[in-house]
Amino acid sequence: MNLEQAADELYRIPPGQFTARRDTLAKDAVRDGERPLGESIKRLRKPTAGAWLANLLARERPREVGSLLGLGAAMRDAQAKRAGDELRRLARERQGAIAELAALARALAAGVGERPGPSAVAELQETLEAAVADPDMAAALRAGALTTGLKYSGLGLVEGAPSPKHTRPSSASHSASAHRTAEKERSDAKRSAEHAARALQDRERALGRLNDEIVHLERRLSELRAEKRKVEGLVADARRSLDAAQRALRKADQALERLD
Numbered sequence: 001m002n003l004e005q006a007a008d009e010l011y012r013i014p015p016g017q018f019t020a021r022r023d024t025l026a027k028d029a030v031r032d033g034e035r036p037l038g039e040s041i042k043r044l045r046k047p048t049a050g051a052w053l054a055n056l057l058a059r060e061r062p063r064e065v066g067s068l069l070g071l072g073a074a075m076r077d078a079q080a081k082r083a084g085d086e087l088r089r090l091a092r093e094r095q096g097a098i099a100e101l102a103a104l105a106r107a108l109a110a111g112v113g114e115r116p117g118p119s120a121v122a123e124l125q126e127t128l129e130a131a132v133a134d135p136d137m138a139a140a141l142r143a144g145a146l147t148t149g150l151k152y153s154g155l156g157l158v159e160g161a162p163s164p165k166h167t168r169p170s171s172a173s174h175s176a177s178a179h180r181t182a183e184k185e186r187s188d189a190k191r192s193a194e195h196a197a198r199a200l201q202d203r204e205r206a207l208g209r210l211n212d213e214i215v216h217l218e219r220r221l222s223e224l225r226a227e228k229r230k231v232e233g234l235v236a237d238a239r240r241s242l243d244a245a246q247r248a249l250r251k252a253d254q255a256l257e258r259l260d
Helices: 003-010 015-031 035-042 049-060 062-080 084-111 118-133 135-143 172-259
Strands: none
Touching (some): 003 015, 003 035, 015 035, 015 172, 049 084, 062 084, 062 118, 062 135, 118 135
């Protein structure tokens, strides 16, 4: 088994089974001499209920998911052309497709004994909407390994919103100020992301060391238990020998008494 195969299995099964199965696969890899693989498997994170539903759709119904994502490209093209009527038609198709996929996800979940709640379905629908809106999020959905739901916060043209050609243009100074503000926010966000990534790496390394120590201690505990069983056997043998010697001593004492 490689990491891709492990992920394929783990992100199909219900979240409640994820952690136990992941740990088993990681231990199996270490036992088979594939420690780096085991550590990589151990780092896989359990998905939320809504993310699992999205992964289930991406892996079990890729064609239907692809059809939905195709609407996203068509909507971006219509928006670029300022084709309001076409955009509104596509938006209605999008909503219908998302509703159908949500129903399909519930059916797939029921097939493995799961009944997702309203919050999980809402998270799935938000994820599908985000994937339609953003190509990067669409690629993340197609990969089928989400751990949390997707959220889209971009400012796109939506049904019922005024067309860009009717929007009063901002002044140049306001545009420049907004650009500087956006650049600063991006810079701050990038630093925060880098800091979070470093912190995550440090904690994952610490977790890896702890897992290695646990494996070592479990092995040592197994050895000590085996040694304990061996010593217990020797103690039992010694007790039997002592009992036999004591019986022989009593017989010898009785024989001496008869001779006297």
